Amino acid sequence: MEEKINALRAELEADRASVHNKEELSAFWQKYLSKNGSVTGLTKSLRDVPKEDRPAAGKLINACKVWAEEQYQALSDEIDAAELAARNKAEAIDITLPAVRRPVGSLHPITLVKNQIVDIFAGMGFDVFDGPEIEDDDHNFTRLNVPKNHPARDMQDTFYVAPDIELRTQTSGGQIRVMDQQKPPIKVLSPGRVFRSDSDATHSPMFHQMEGLVVDRGITLCDLQGMLDKFVQAMFGPEVKTRLRPSYFPFTEPSVEVDVFCFECGGKGCPLCKHSGWIEVLGAGMVHQNVLRNCGIDPEVYSGFAFGIGIERIAMLKYGINNIGLMFENDLRFLKQFQD
Numbered sequence: 001m002e003e004k005i006n007a008l009r010a011e012l013e014a015d016r017a018s019v020h021n022k023e024e025l026s027a028f029w030q031k032y033l034s035k036n037g038s039v040t041g042l043t044k045s046l047r048d049v050p051k052e053d054r055p056a057a058g059k060l061i062n063a064c065k066v067w068a069e070e071q072y073q074a075l076s077d078e079i080d081a082a083e084l085a086a087r088n089k090a091e092a093i094d095i096t097l098p099a100v101r102r103p104v105g106s107l108h109p110i111t112l113v114k115n116q117i118v119d120i121f122a123g124m125g126f127d128v129f130d131g132p133e134i135e136d137d138d139h140n141f142t143r144l145n146v147p148k149n150h151p152a153r154d155m156q157d158t159f160y161v162a163p164d165i166e167l168r169t170q171t172s173g174g175q176i177r178v179m180d181q182q183k184p185p186i187k188v189l190s191p192g193r194v195f196r197s198d199s200d201a202t203h204s205p206m207f208h209q210m211e212g213l214v215v216d217r218g219i220t221l222c223d224l225q226g227m228l229d230k231f232v233q234a235m236f237g238p239e240v241k242t243r244l245r246p247s248y249f250p251f252t253e254p255s256v257e258v259d260v261f262c263f264e265c266g267g268k269g270c271p272l273c274k275h276s277g278w279i280e281v282l283g284a285g286m287v288h289q290n291v292l293r294n295c296g297i298d299p300e301v302y303s304g305f306a307f308g309i310g311i312e313r314i315a316m317l318k319y320g321i322n323n324i325g326l327m328f329e330n331d332l333r334f335l336k337q338f339q340d
Contacts, residue, residue, distance in 0.1 A: 004045070005064050008038055012068060019075050022083075028075065032068055039068045109338045110208055110327055113315040114191060117210050120234045124227065126187045126212065131174030133193055137164040139173035143294040144251040157197035159205075167195035171211040172251060175306060178213065179295035184302045185216040191311070204324050208311035215287065215297065215304030221254065224284055224305040228258055232281065235314065236263045243278065252285025252306055272317075279317060282309045 012032055019028050032039045042061040107115070118128060131139075142148070159167040174190030190211040199205050214223070225244060232240050240263050244256040259280050262273035269275035284307035289299035312324050319338065321327065326334050 002060060005042065005060055008042070009064065009067070012039070012071060016071055016075060019079070020082075021079060025072075025075055025079055029072060033072055039065055103336065106336065106339050108327070108335060109315045109319055109321070110311055112338060113311050113318060114208065114210070116235065117231075117309065117311070117314070118189060118191065120231055121189050121212065124187070124230070126189045129174050129178050129188050129190045130192060131168070131171060131177055131190055133168055133195075134161060135166060135168040135173045137166065139176045140166060140168050140170070143176050143291065144172055145288045145290045145294075146250045150250060159195050159197065168192075169196050170194055170308065171209045172306070172308065175211060175213040176291075176295060179215065179292075179297060184297065184304075186304070187214050188212070204312065204328065206328075207324070210309040210311055212307045212309070213287070213304060214306075215292070215302055217302055219286075219303045219305060221256075221286060221305070224256075224286070224307070228282075228284065228307065232260045235318065236260060239263075244284075247283060247285075249283060249285055251288050251291050253288045255283070255285035258282045258284055258307070272320075281313065281317070282307055284308070 015028060015031070019025050029037070031037055034040065042064060122128075141150075158169050161167065171190040171192050171194060174192075175188070178186060178188050178190070190213070192209065193206055194209045195206050196203075197205055214227075221244075225242060228242050232242055239261075241261040243259050243261075245259060247255045247257040249255040257280055259278040261267050262270065262277050262279055264270050264272040265277070267277035269277055273279050284305060287304040287306050292299040292302065292304070312327060315321060315327065316324065
C-alpha cells in the first residue's frame with residue numbers, strides 16, 4: 001500500500017506542474033479527488049489489505065488525501081492570483097494620457113429667460129403660482145370675462161380635449177385660482193406652457209407665457225408702467241424705455257400693448273424693430289371689474305393690473321433668434337451657445 005501511495009504521489013506531483021488554468025485544474029480534480037479519482041479510490045483498496053495491517057494503511061491513505069487536497073488548493077490559489085494579475089494588467093489605465101474632455105451643459109434659452117424674469121419680479125415681491133395645463137372653460141375663458149358667445153374666443157384657436165375642457169390658451173386662469181384662494185393684497189406670477197393652434201417663424205402651437213397680477217387698494221395704470229419700466233431695464237438694459245399703446249383684451253380695461261425703445265438701433269430704425277424704433281414685447285392692462293367680481297373681490301374697493309409676457313418672444317429679442325422653431329429642435333449647435 002505504501003508503495004502504491006508513493007507512486008500516486010509522484011504521479012500527482014508530475015501532473016501538478018502541467019496545470020495552468022481553470023480547465024486543467026478541473027481535470028486535475030476529476031483525476032485525483034473526485035468520487036472516482038485515484039486518491040479517493042485508495043479507500044476501496046483497503047479490502048485487499050490484511051486485517052491486521054488496515055489501521056496503518058488507513059492512516060497512510062488519509063494522510064495522502066489531506067496532502068492531495070492541499071496540492072489542489074495551492075494550485076487553485078495560484079491560478080486565481082495569475083488570472084487576477086492578468087485582468088488588472090488588461091484593465092490598467094495609463095494616467096499619463098490626457099483625460100477625455102466632456103462638454104459642459106447649459107440651460108435652455110427659455111429656461112434662462114424664465115429664471116431671469118422670475119428673479120426680476122421676485123425682487124419686487126411677487127410670488128409664483130403654477131396652474132394646471134389642462135384647464136376648464138370656466139377658468140380659461142368665462143371668469144376672465146370671455147362669455148360663451150364672445151368673439152374673443154375666436155382669437156385663440158383652442159385645443160379642446162372634451163366639452164368645456166381644453167389645453168389652456170393662457171396662464172391667466174392661474175390668476176383666477178389665486179384670487180379664489182387669496183384676498184388682496186396680491187402680487188403673483190403664473191408661468192407655464194400654453195397651447196394655441198398657430199405655427200410660423202414667430203409662433204408655435206406650444207409656447208411659454210408668464211402672467212403677472214397685482215391687486216390692492218389704489219392700484220393705477222401708472223403703477224403698471226413704472227413696474228414694466230423696471231422690468232425691461234433689468235432685462236434689456238438701463239437705457240431702455242417703454243410706451244403704452246391702447247389695445248383690447250376681454251379681461252382688462254383699459255388694455256394696452258407695451259413697446260420698448262429698440263435697444264438694437266437706439267430708435268433709429270433697424271430690421272429688429274421693423275424700422276419703427278419700437279418693439280412690442282407684451283400685453284397688459286387694468287384688471288376688468290367683472291373679473292374681480294367673478295372672484296369675490298369688490299372692484300369699488302380694490303383695483304389691479306395684469307400683464308402677459310411671451311417668454312419665447314423675450315428670448316428671441318434678447319438673444320437675436322429669428323425663428324422660434326430653433327428653440328424646440330434640440331439642436332446642440334444652437335443650444336450650446338447659451339450660458340447663464
